[in-house]
Amino acid sequence: MIRPNFTRRIQNALKNKDTKVLKSLCETLHPASMAGLLIDFEYDDIWSIIRGVSPERRAEIFSHLEGSVQAEVAKHIPRRELATLVTYMSHDDRVDLIKRLPEEIEANLMMSLSEDEREDIQALASYEEGTAGSVMTSEYLTLMPELTAQEAIDFIRSEGSDKETIYNAYVVDENHKLIGFVTLRDLILAKPDKPIREFMSTDLIYAYASDDQETVARIIAKYDRISIPIIDNHDILLGIVTHDDALDVIESEYTEDIEKFMAISGKHEGDGYLNTPVYTHFRNRIYWVVILAFMGIMSGVVLHHFEETLSSLMILALYLPMLMDTGGNTGSQAATVVIRSLALGDIHTKDMLRVIWKELRIALMTCLILGILAFARVMFLSRSAHIPAGFELITIAWVIAVALSFQVISATLIGAMLPLVVSKAKLDPAVVASPAITTLVDITGLLIYFGTATTLLAI
């Protein structure tokens, strides 16, 4: 690990105001590595560390910081220097930053920018959060269809230096309508004097600015593209989304999926945990918790129904938690595996019967182990418990083990089938939240438990 070493060198240089060392570190370390080191420093120090280096490099390092950190650091940057920084940032990154700034700083900053920059920022900022438009950038390469391969390469050579990618270039007509697509690979491999129109790809993969950003990320992943063009309803090219943005989108989409599965609602806006207000956190969590509380009334009703049974055989109450937890665990496991397999395309709704057959066998193996453990547990824990006349501990242990086995089987099958049913109804299988499954199998579990007990023990 060389990292602590670098951190210490930055700390010392900062203390001694040794701008030379700071500059050289900013220049030699990769911007992403440098940004990684900076998270250990205070917000105002971060600016002192990077301010000495060239504006391009400074903007690169700054852009690699987390969005919420960027906003905090920006508050410590003098107005004129902030304007320079923003000018050198890539067009999509700077819009994200500006959206996070307090209104006053934003207004100040916008006044310091040129009219062109201001218009570009306003255009990109106008798209709704979560859409393709909100993650696209306006730094892309366009080519005219009449250019030859060599002319296009020469053009890229002169114009490409400030573009997000030069590997994909988009061919547009005089109205900026998207009509084709060439990769730098195509240009390099083509005969130099061949016009682009003759070898450009016209089977275009694109997305609309109003499309969901997840859709766009999935398209990039599916077609292994470095970037894809974003157009409006009249096929006018508006911007591009690049492969690294797709990775970021997929990361935050995962967060949304896992949160949905753990019964947390709301969009993941990427503000970061600490910057999200307490009330927003509360609102995202309380929604499902209240629904679950109402679902829980059902298990309360079942329990009340069997109040007599419980009173006459108190020992049954002591093993209720075990039954409920086990059902919840095995049901959630099955649901997790099925939901992920659906998401990855490993299984489809038409495989329902094969899934049930597989889960049934898994459940049989599981309930064998857990049944034996439950039997041993009752015999051990309740060895000196009070057992009413007419009952024997071994019979009760046996009954509890059988009930638990049935519960494992039913919970596993419910957990596996629910996401498939939901998916068949064209809904996102992740809406079948794990706590909802737990609450649902609680109800079936109680019915199984008391059903088994009253039947086998004839209470």
Place this chain on the structure above:
Amino acid sequence: MIRPNFTRRIQNALKNKDTKVLKSLCETLHPASMAGLLIDFEYDDIWSIIRGVSPERRAEIFSHLEGSVQAEVAKHIPRRELATLVTYMSHDDRVDLIKRLPEEIEANLMMSLSEDEREDIQALASYEEGTAGSVMTSEYLTLMPELTAQEAIDFIRSEGSDKETIYNAYVVDENHKLIGFVTLRDLILAKPDKPIREFMSTDLIYAYASDDQETVARIIAKYDRISIPIIDNHDILLGIVTHDDALDVIESEYTEDIEKFMAISGKHEGDGYLNTPVYTHFRNRIYWVVILAFMGIMSGVVLHHFEETLSSLMILALYLPMLMDTGGNTGSQAATVVIRSLALGDIHTKDMLRVIWKELRIALMTCLILGILAFARVMFLSRSAHIPAGFELITIAWVIAVALSFQVISATLIGAMLPLVVSKAKLDPAVVASPAITTLVDITGLLIYFGTATTLLAI
């Protein structure tokens, strides 16, 4: 939706053995789109649909199918045609396919390949599953440092057509040792007669063949690279991993993380749900379930300890499930949010106090709502329940609501703190599985419940 239309056209062409239509569809649709349509067809039909098109296109479409589907389709392909297909597949994809084939088919296939191909496959197949070596490809571009920019572009023009990417080229010495890196962008933007040695990047970002594939994917994401070189311990270049592989790795890593969090162990080998043996599924799930069963003994002990209390006030048993579910739900929600925030770098272990303070406020708002709901629920559900002399329903409802509120607060804080503590101990926070939190807060919940009841009701 135009998709059903295409599916029907393929079905008709297949029925009428209209190879012309099939060929034209395979040629006009993007290989990824075509592969997407094929999942609705039987394995032997898939081969009939794509066999008529050129070998390059056929291999491209085939490579876009899921790994498990590829293996099934391959079983229906005549030996000689399978060998041709494999020759045209990209080097990393074909190794994945061969690993999935039954031994007999594999042996047959290997015999039909040239010695060069065989050696390349064996070299790539020798890396352990889950390492960088196992996902890298051997189709990369190398350049000698003495070439000029223009010579390099000419070289790429003649050699680049079968490479995985031509946008990154690696500079090696005469022993194939990695000494530098240039992008096609650098080459295009450089003066044509400048030697590569003078502008190649020597601050190399690389990974070792034995590194975890997740590490490699994270490096690609962090540095926004199109590919990164994979080397051995002597800096010899072995292969590259490309950005689209990084996306796949991050997908399966995410599956592993969510499964870990839902108490499912084992590596996600990408065999697909249906192709994984029942015993493997069972083994991955039973591990945690048994540990949890043993942890559950603790709550059994607590319950036994309060058997007297329960017997004297049966009604308390009826609200145990509500208390346990609520604790599990709120604790898991907090853990989910904290684990994802840690993974995304939004929070760090040093933020522990800020997290606790935030979660405490969220918990206070949540327990206010849930406390009121619990009170109403007891008053409603138990309105005609038997209450022993000396107690009043309203007092009991009040006590249950207070206990539930304490449980929400303690479960939320435990759920939020555990991942931070685990992360501080340099372990993956996702090992704090949601069911483990549920089982743990069950124990604290029972102590809170009976503690509150015995204190406030003086039983």
